[in-house]
Amino acid sequence: xxxxxxxxxxNPRRVRWFMAEKGITDLEVVDIDLRAGVQKSPAYLAEVxxxxxxxxxxxxxxxxxxxxxxxxxxxxxxxxxxxFGRDAREAALIEMWTRRAELLxxxxxxxxxxxxxxxxxVLETQIPAISxxxxxxxxxxxxxxxxxxxxxxxxxxxxPTLADGVLFTGLEFARMVRFRxxxxxxxxxxxQAELRARPSAEAGA
Amino acid sequence: xxxxxxxxxxNPRRVRWFMAEKGITDLEVVDIDLRAGVQKSPAYLAEVxxxxxxxxxxxxxxxxxxxxxxxxxxxxxxxxxxxFGRDAREAALIEMWTRRAELLxxxxxxxxxxxxxxxxxVLETQIPAISxxxxxxxxxxxxxxxxxxxxxxxxxxxxPTLADGVLFTGLEFARMVRFRxxxxxxxxxxxQAELRARPSAEAGA
Numbered sequence: 001x002x003x004x005x006x007x008x009x010x011n012p013r014r015v016r017w018f019m020a021e022k023g024i025t026d027l028e029v030v031d032i033d034l035r036a037g038v039q040k041s042p043a044y045l046a047e048v049x050x051x052x053x054x055x056x057x058x059x060x061x062x063x064x065x066x067x068x069x070x071x072x073x074x075x076x077x078x079x080x081x082x083x084f085g086r087d088a089r090e091a092a093l094i095e096m097w098t099r100r101a102e103l104l105x106x107x108x109x110x111x112x113x114x115x116x117x118x119x120x121x122v123l124e125t126q127i128p129a130i131s132x133x134x135x136x137x138x139x140x141x142x143x144x145x146x147x148x149x150x151x152x153x154x155x156x157x158x159x160p161t162l163a164d165g166v167l168f169t170g171l172e173f174a175r176m177v178r179f180r181x182x183x184x185x186x187x188x189x190x191x192q193a194e195l196r197a198r199p200s201a202e203a204g205a
Numbered sequence: 206x207x208x209x210x211x212x213x214x215x216n217p218r219r220v221r222w223f224m225a226e227k228g229i230t231d232l233e234v235v236d237i238d239l240r241a242g243v244q245k246s247p248a249y250l251a252e253v254x255x256x257x258x259x260x261x262x263x264x265x266x267x268x269x270x271x272x273x274x275x276x277x278x279x280x281x282x283x284x285x286x287x288x289f290g291r292d293a294r295e296a297a298l299i300e301m302w303t304r305r306a307e308l309l310x311x312x313x314x315x316x317x318x319x320x321x322x323x324x325x326x327v328l329e330t331q332i333p334a335i336s337x338x339x340x341x342x343x344x345x346x347x348x349x350x351x352x353x354x355x356x357x358x359x360x361x362x363x364x365p366t367l368a369d370g371v372l373f374t375g376l377e378f379a380r381m382v383r384f385r386x387x388x389x390x391x392x393x394x395x396x397q398a399e400l401r402a403r404p405s406a407e408a409g410a
Contacts, residue, residue: 050349058294069300076293088281089263095274129334144255 002028003070004048004055005204009034010110010173011067012054016204017165018071022078035122068098071162083162094156097148097163101155104141106170108134113176135179142185149187153194160195168195172205207233208275209253209260210409214239215315215378216272217259221409222370223276227283240327273303276367288367299361302353302368306360309346311375313339318381340384347390354392358399365400373400377410 005012019027032038032053039051048055048063056064056073064070075084085091114120116131145167148155156163171181171192181188195201210217224232237243237258244256253260253268261269261278269275280289290296319325321336350372353360361368376386376397386393400406 062298064297064301066301066304069297069304072300073293073297076296088278091281092269092274092278093267095277096269096271099271099274127334127338129332130338133332133335 001059002030002057004030004032004044004053004057006032006034006053007204009053010106010113010169011052013169013173013204014067014165015054015070015074017169017200018074018083018162020200020203021083021160021165021198022074022081024074024078027074035119068102068162068166071165081159083160083165085156085161090157094161094163097155098161098166100141100144101163101167101170104144105138106166106173108138108141109170109174109179112138112179113173116177131177135177138174138179142181142188146185146188149191154191160198164191164195165200168192168201169204172201206264207235207262209235209237209249209258209262211237211239211244211258212409214258215311215374216257218374218378218409219272219370220259220275220279222374222405223279223288223367225405225408226288226365226370226403227279227286229279229283232279240324273307273367273371276370286364288365288370290361290366295362299366299368302360303366303371305346305349306368306372306375309349310343311371311378313343313346314375314379314384317343317384318379321382336382340382343379343384347386347393351390351393354396359396365403369396369400370405373397373406374409377406 003015005016016029032044034053038044039048039053045051047057047061048065050065052065054065054067054070056070058064064073072084075082085094111134112131114123114131115126115128115134120126145155152158154160154164155167171179181192183189208220210221221234237249239258243249244253244258250256252262252266253270255270257270259270259272259275261275263269269278277289280287290299316339317336319328319336320331320333320339325331350360357363359365359369360372376384386397388394
């Protein structure tokens, strides 16, 4: 197996965070430069099928893309520490929080950066209204996580799970547009400080 | 258990499609009217925690939201026919296709409707640029599914899976803004006709 990844990009970083939490060190990792367009080269497209990273190339040559599908496959190969839930109920609740983290915070913040940061104008036609709307949307959604983290040490419960990785890496990426947690969210700040102190914090950064 | 759902809305319809494919008939379903704002009532918020549908209320009162987390929980309770994959590899590939269907097609089409259909102006401040950009993005992504369906009978492989439900219900919802598959996509049209002929096609519509 071989993992194509890329520094700075948010979706590869999710997988690197996940691998660091799992202690996965025996997987070949190949960093590509997305801004240089390596993902659009004929060789890459022939191998992966789409101009995206991350991509996990399985031993029979099948390419698996989508950061969370890659994490789920790695969870099956490296089951401990568990990051997706130990039974159906816990798995459903962790998936719910993972999706909330992705759809309500990480994805809008990604759009805010892509449509708002000058350096990313090479990737698409930037629309300022999308950046502003997305930033406001992510900001509003943080209240939900603040309330959750008043009750739980981590987003998914009492141990780090995929839900934490998605929220944490999403917030870290948004530092590119100077997005910061505010003091009105003390539980999020406590949680962020705890995650920043873990070795996984710098994985893929 | 009790499922809160809503007619016309795309995310509840995913769950209803999934239940119909599974043959789940013994689950209490309560339809609410999202445009009338039932989801914002104190009673609903006290029970569900967020103003969203679908929501599955578990027997101990815990509310599970997020359509695909609900589907995964139902998959554990009603394992046949399998809709999420029978082993780690198949599950990862189905998750990849489900995410592509959601992120590249269904979610942009949902934004196109919410920001483009006059009847939905009650739900948020509509931004025409978001509707147009999203519609174009979904249109471009269909080529990927056309190529996939040239190789496979269904999006996830040779039987219907969650990936089909997400793509199918996303496309059906976009009929509200007159979005149609075109003849340049014969395999998608063949697949859509097959899914429209199944009893699940009208579930939640």
